[in-house]
Amino acid sequence: MADERYFGDREDYQSMEELHRAAMEKEEQIPEEGNERGPWWMYVIIVLTLAFGFFYMGRYLGEISDRPHVLFAEPEPAELEEEEFDPMQVGSRIYTRLCQSCHQQDGSGVEGAFPPLDGSDWVIGDPQRPVNIVLHGFEGEIARNGVTYNALMPGFSRLVSDEDVAAVVTYIRNSFGNEAPEVAPEEVAEIRDATQDRTSPWTEDELNEFIEER
Amino acid sequence: MSQAKKSKQRKEFNVADLDRKARYVVLFLILSGVFWLLFGTLLALVASIKMHLPDWLGSAGWLTFGRVRPLHLNVMVYGWASLTGAGVSLWMLSRLLKVPIPLRGYIIVAGAIWNIALLVGSIQILAGFSRGIEWLEFPVSTMVVIVLCVIIMARSVIVMVMTRSVKQLYVSVWYIIAAFVWFPLLGLVSSFPIFDTPTVQAGMNWWYAHNALGLWFTPIGLAAAYYFIPKVLGRPIYSYGLSLLGFWGLALFYNWNGFHHLIGSPLPTWFITISIAASVMMIIPVVVVAVNHHMTVVGSFSAVTYSPTLRFVVFAAMSYTFVSLQGSMQALRSVNEVIHFTHFVIAHAHIGMYAFVTMMLFGACYYILPRITLREWHSKKLIKWHFWLTAIGIIIYAGALQGIGIFQGFSMNDPDVPFTDTVTMTIPYLIARSVSGILMSAGHLIFVWLLIRMVFQPGEQPETPLIWEKIRKEFAL
Structure with missing residues (x-):
């Protein structure tokens, strides 16, 4: 019975083309989607990612201007070490x-x-x-x-x-x-x-x- | 009144009718794509071997690395993945919306012009007339022609959506509509002659290149995953809500990602910081899509042994999750500092374009072609070979290059290591890359042989359906 849904009786069909056509005519639609909520840890990942994104923007946004490569708002003054001349x-x-x-x-x-x-x-x-x-x-x-x-x-x-x-x-x-x-x-x-x-x-x-x- | 009349007249199409009407358009696009896949594979092998045998084929200008490698990229992107991707998308859309593909003649003409444009563009790149912008090496004229061809196909997409005979738009439809809107935009904007200053051009370059992957190939690939997984398994997609979240997450965050390629460049810092944050945010849609796909497949994993489509599609979907999460990590400044300018990034791009997009398209081809040609694949065994050669090939490729890429990055950052050492240390891994390239090429040749057997029918044809039979028995359908 189940076999018939796809190919029917093999004797009924003459060619491969007809076999395929028969199979296709009985092809099922994609089933309607479920609406599960997903596992809890997925939501944890979402929240953590959002938190990280906002933190990152706040921490490293720097100066908003069109000046090139202003790294961070207040760069730490580089301490030049007096290198001994050898x-x-x-x-x-x-x-x-x-x-x-x-x-x-x-x-x-x-x-x-x-x-x-x-x-x-x-x-x-x-x-x-x-x-x-x-x-x-x-x-x-x-x-x-x-x-x-x-x-x-x-x-x-x-x-x-x-x-x-x-x-x-x-x-x-x-x-x-x-x-x-x-x-x-x-x-x-x-x-x-x-x-x-x-x-x-x-x-x-x-x-x-x-x-x-x- | 006329509206009612019209809807009455509208014929109810079953899938057999739809596939019959789609036959020549989709077959033409897929076959063109596969032709460029072969050409691109050849270029890839030449470029890869040149990495460890730099003098090989170096005497002629048009065979130098600087021309072969960009052409490989462009042919794979605009030839193989775009043409085949467009064919697969139009076919899926026709089935999902239950209307035949409209404007079929126009699409075939557009496809032919597209192929000619690729040919002209290839000659131009080999002759040295490259634009010199990664992913955009084709001269602007070629690019504009390709975009116009996509616009014609986009018109067909929109007509299908407008005249559809289903009420609900399935998730794959959203992705395909989006892809056909986004790509022409990307292509046209990148062709405007307004990005001439170096910094701005670099910004445009990576905005375009990253989005071409994320807003053109990724939606097509995900649409295929969302279509074929439930179709082959006969199981519903796990969650409509998660599909929604995944789609809008991609739409919202992806467009900002490209500038993380330019960390340390003269672009303003805030610009790059936002880009990095958005790249990390991509974790949200990626994890959501991964959960959605995984929960749909889970419990039916054994089907991958019987369905070649599912095998390719599941491999591709897993690669998508992997490559995207990796991409989010790579965008961080501290990681980028090490891996930038190393082979790690090359491997990353190949996991995206090959392990995800190309494998997805292979899977789609295995499903679509028997249905539009009404013929059977010639050999199950060869399909298995195709899968394992390409899968193992890309795994070796990614493993070798990403492994050495990390060491290369640390060595390049170490002022005590001479630069030459950072190059010579990669040579064994570059050879491994060529070996993996040979594996993948063998897989492609098998695929092409199967395709030729099916489409042009030389020799004897199989008498019984090879693949459906097995699935049918296993699942007692």
Whole structure:
């Protein structure tokens, strides 16, 4: 009996199409909806969600204006911590950014082109030399330990402050096995002042002459 | 007088008549949609594989990730989900209101123009003429054409509602009417040339993109769930009151949600705060709809083994609950801080568009197509394969990407981790994504094969109804 509601007697129908049509003609409507109230915890969720929504708007609404990104009505004043100036740390960062690509991470340089910094007498000697070279660059041949180096190093005087030059020179004077006293920003400022008219990189002779004059 | 005459003349249609009249329109829309599903699947695989083999197919400009990926999105959204969704909606409406689909010729012409627009738009995106706005990569001209086609279908929807021969509007009808009003609005507003400044454009972008999902695909998907669950089970929907609450909750809260994509952007804070609050409020309609669906199905869960429609629809309805609750959490600033700009969000979008919308449409197709073609699905076994390949595929997809997305987010927020590490750590999971993509593609191919067997009838056809027979026996109908 129940079977007949859908397909009737199988023999009565010739084709699949008729089977489907017969089934469809007997298809039932969607039953009318119930009207249950739903479980209690659903209402708890609704109330909690509403409560959260109002709380969130009240707490984080900020200033209603068309000003961009006014985070909250009264931003807490940020307390700036006086960070102690560590020349080795700052110098290391500058070295990575500006020097490392030529002089290498371990300061060994590249044979024939970029002179090594480790064990260099200029680096650990009179700080005026490295400071000058960082500020204005260096060009021309220079021979060290039987190897001749020749490449152009640009000057960085426009890119780095006195503090940064002092830091990076201090860094190379105390890394790669070197050991030499720190360089103060004031010394850099003095040299920058004294050489402010310089527009081309130093050569070995010019630099030696400059140091002897002073 | 004439009114009375008119109503007398109005014919009482039974479902067989309605389905016969709906046959070509609905079949055309569904088949077009499935064509774009295949094309979109291909694009998806290419884009996914490029994520871990970046040099693959990189030599030609039109095959680069920046064109393939947006096209995948647009084809799936405006091709597969919109065309098929429109077909499914019109069919449901015709049955629920007991009137044949009106303006059938116009709809078929509109569907054809829509397909041409998609083709032109696809070529434009591949050639590099993308609008560069996510979800709106198609040039404005293509978008306007698509919106006009939807408006023609919306006209048909309104005529059906006006000439209906039932008194009550079932909950699915509300959702479908709303969807056909909301989408043209979204499409037209987003095409106005008034959003040219960057911040405003970003705001419009996410208002549109989020609403396209929430006010176009979600209503269609929920309408299908509300239709097919009681239809297949022969049980009433648990509660009319909850249906009402769910619908108006969606209508009230969803439209504000999109701006939670722009936390940390130059948009005013109050704007984003309201959006986040509204996103959290979405918990209300989602939980209500979930309770309503669950209480309807509960006790009849075994039916999912016999009805492919119910299996897909129940999976999709559960995914809707999951993805929506997840979305409400993701909107919170503290959560967003971690997951924003990670693969987590990509997976979230796919749970929405695939595990919910696409699976729902598959379920609807399994129900509708035998009825409008009066033919039988070729193989029950293949339908099972289709389900498990796509279901397991999307679960792997979501699991892999959301799992790694959280770690990726924490690493990106950690200044000590180099950016490259946050990229390389995802590679195994990107490969898992491609594998899951292959599973889903295999599922799609099976679906297309079943469809071809049914519609174009190559080879032998089954002699007895495969699916109804089983349900009939099990439930002694």
